[in-house]
Amino acid sequence: MEPSSGATVTTVKGYACQRRTPLQHHNTLLTDALLVLAENAEFCENEGRSVAFRRAGSVLKALPQAVRKMEDLQGLPCLGGHSQRVIKEILEDGKSREVEMMLQSKQYQAMKALTSIFGVGVKTAERWFREGLQRHTDVVNSGYKLNHTQQAGVQYYDDLNTPVTKAEADAIGQIVEEAVQAVLPGAEITLTGGFRRDKLTGHDVDFLITHPEEGKEEGLMPKVVSWLEARGLLLYQKTNTNSYLESTDGPARPSHNMDRFERCFSIFRLERPHARPEQHPQATCEEQPQDDDSARERRASQSPGWKAVRVDLVVTPVSQFAFALLGWTGSQLFERDLRRWAGQEKHMSLSSHALYDSKQNRYLRASSEEEIFAHLGLEFIPPAERNA
Numbered sequence: 001m002e003p004s005s006g007a008t009v010t011t012v013k014g015y016a017c018q019r020r021t022p023l024q025h026h027n028t029l030l031t032d033a034l035l036v037l038a039e040n041a042e043f044c045e046n047e048g049r050s051v052a053f054r055r056a057g058s059v060l061k062a063l064p065q066a067v068r069k070m071e072d073l074q075g076l077p078c079l080g081g082h083s084q085r086v087i088k089e090i091l092e093d094g095k096s097r098e099v100e101m102m103l104q105s106k107q108y109q110a111m112k113a114l115t116s117i118f119g120v121g122v123k124t125a126e127r128w129f130r131e132g133l134q135r136h137t138d139v140v141n142s143g144y145k146l147n148h149t150q151q152a153g154v155q156y157y158d159d160l161n162t163p164v165t166k167a168e169a170d171a172i173g174q175i176v177e178e179a180v181q182a183v184l185p186g187a188e189i190t191l192t193g194g195f196r197r198d199k200l201t202g203h204d205v206d207f208l209i210t211h212p213e214e215g216k217e218e219g220l221m222p223k224v225v226s227w228l229e230a231r232g233l234l235l236y237q238k239t240n241t242n243s244y245l246e247s248t249d250g251p252a253r254p255s256h257n258m259d260r261f262e263r264c265f266s267i268f269r270l271e272r273p274h275a276r277p278e279q280h281p282q283a284t285c286e287e288q289p290q291d292d293d294s295a296r297e298r299r300a301s302q303s304p305g306w307k308a309v310r311v312d313l314v315v316t317p318v319s320q321f322a323f324a325l326l327g328w329t330g331s332q333l334f335e336r337d338l339r340r341w342a343g344q345e346k347h348m349s350l351s352s353h354a355l356y357d358s359k360q361n362r363y364l365r366a367s368s369e370e371e372i373f374a375h376l377g378l379e380f381i382p383p384a385e386r387n388a
């Protein structure tokens, strides 16, 4: 029975990996505001603060109902004083003055615009802002020397900042599947990242590639890249070779996000689906169907015939596949808390390659995500509920 005050007391666990966080939740007004504060802290290179705001938002995402009054927050973890002040303001006035001012500020807007260029991090954006740049077009006009990645970033800026749809992700998946089968029959690709969490759109498309026979996957990435390049399907690519050696590298390092798989950050050139003739059954060659204005505008604002799409490809030996899958499915906060849980609560060290048990001084094998959760003493959380 609910307390007579009407406060709904909900218990929420302290680590994101102990909670179910669906994509749709009940507190977007609050979480959007906290996200702005988190981004701003990131722009100021204050990672601790940024993570604190993200954690607070993540707790609200896991609540089964909307927060209506401050008492609803009683007993919830990860809600610091600053987050609570902002929540209180929004519950009372419908908005937070601090967040509104931040959204209006030149610095926030410029940092947001400049860091949304592929290849531009906070440090570069911050320097450019101090030198008077505010938008990606300013960067183009500045005559500054850009690296290869940033050149692609400004060249394909509009496409790369248009969300990738699930249909586009599936179309990319077909191309990757064809490429992989052509160069190594029997290899398997798996869609990971946000789309595996059932997100409807993403900023990129993430794939894992493996082969059921250990070792067969070695050297696969350059071949896949060559196949794609030969067909004009890549607008940009940067490939890193695998550098992970369990014997010499030792235990997986916790809190370390970068892994050492063979991987490729790329931009695909994805053909846009042609207008379907069956939608205009009466149209003939002479008689084009009438365009409405919006269709004409849409076409005029797009690059003709194709869209630039960010794609991450990762090749993993099958013995590490479960760890890679868990590590690349996200969300980033879910991953961060998995590693924190492993280290702080279990004296283990988790990466996208392996799980090391410091008490037993040995690696714990796993061939499925379920086994990894079990090793960690956690209830299995399916991908769609890892949207922390």
Ligand code: 8DG
Binding pocket: 192, 193, 194, 195, 199, 201, 202, 203, 204, 205, 206, 257, 258, 259, 327, 328, 329, 330, 331, 332, 335, 352
């Ligand atoms: P989005 O693209 O839809 O915006 O969201 P997402 O798919 O969740 O984000 P992402 O930036 O594509 O990252 C997907 C997951 O991959 C995320 O949990 C973090 C993880 N990830 C990286 N880089 C690396 C890395 O270098 N190593 C490992 N193990 N994981 C990484 O983004």
Ligand code: MN
Binding pocket: 193, 194, 195, 202, 203, 204, 205, 206
């Ligand atoms: Mn992604």
Ligand code: MN
Binding pocket: 193, 204, 205, 206, 312
């Ligand atoms: Mn990615």
